[in-house]
Amino acid sequence: MANGSVNGRGRRMPERHQGAVTVRRAVIPPSTADERLLDSRQRGDWKTRDAWRALRILSEFVEGFDTLADLPPAVSIFGSARSKPDSREWQLAEQVAAALARAGYAVITGGGPGVMEAANKGCAEAGGLSVGLGIELPFEQGLNEWVDLGIDFRYFFARKTMFVKYAQAFVVLPGGFGTMDELFEALTLVQTKKVTRFPVVLMGTWYWQGLVDWMRDTMATEGKIAPADLRLFCLTDDVDDAVRHIVNADAEIAAEQEAVLARAAAEQQAAAAAESISDEPATGPEA
Numbered sequence: 581m582a583n584g585s586v587n588g589r590g591r592r593m594p595e596r597h598q599g600a601v602t603v604r605r606a607v608i609p610p611s612t613a614d615e616r617l618l619d620s621r622q623r624g625d626w627k628t629r630d631a632w633r634a635l636r637i638l639s640e641f642v643e644g645f646d647t648l649a650d651l652p653p654a655v656s657i658f659g660s661a662r663s664k665p666d667s668r669e670w671q672l673a674e675q676v677a678a679a680l681a682r683a684g685y686a687v688i689t690g691g692g693p694g695v696m697e698a699a700n701k702g703c704a705e706a707g708g709l710s711v712g713l714g715i716e717l718p719f720e721q722g723l724n725e726w727v728d729l730g731i732d733f734r735y736f737f738a739r740k741t742m743f744v745k746y747a748q749a750f751v752v753l754p755g756g757f758g759t760m761d762e763l764f765e766a767l768t769l770v771q772t773k774k775v776t777r778f779p780v781v782l783m784g785t786w787y788w789q790g791l792v793d794w795m796r797d798t799m800a801t802e803g804k805i806a807p808a809d810l811r812l813f814c815l816t817d818d819v820d821d822a823v824r825h826i827v828n829a830d831a832e833i834a835a836e837q838e839a840v841l842a843r844a845a846a847e848q849q850a851a852a853a854a855e856s857i858s859d860e861p862a863t864g865p866e867a
Contacts, residue, residue: 659695659753674702681708
């Protein structure tokens, strides 16, 4: 990702983080790793380069899994990198992140500026674990100063896996294409049952209401989604409602899992009892 560091003369130098590698000035390549991977026009050397890229991709998954394996229950928060500290979504992100931290959740963001920085700040100041998952981009800044645990990724799909795998819920604040991407990927995963019930909270009714109306009046009306799919997310501006929605969903899922385990244990006990009865010798009169 592009960044800027200050040299000894107080001048800001162009900088980019590529996973564990930092490059500056003329060493910065003209394209990102994602761009080179997905460029179908440059295929002459695909047999050698893509094979090596597969190892690099694997290393990103290994690094992410290893770093985040011991993360406590967490919530991923998304929103625009362009939001300013005096915006409504900045204030809302900071407040909801602090409330989640007080409720015992870590907060995961993309680690950049705007809403991401606000969420990391709110979580860190409330005593929670503030996580940032950065991405190599030709623009935008590096990890913000409020990130306690940060990872830089080259590939969007590896990073996106971490957002879902290590979060119990998503909170989505006003944002652009990247925010929409994360929102609809989460809804698709829940709709297709690729993940268990996964609370998705939209915060910023002034921003999302038009989209929600369109999903209801156009997508659902034309049968592109089921009416029940509109219940896959919660729309609110109330921080307490948002946190309560996530906590209650966690409790319901835990109760369901306990019930499944209890049923399985009861079935095993019944099967063992039936087997022990069938193994007892017959006591009737001899033939």
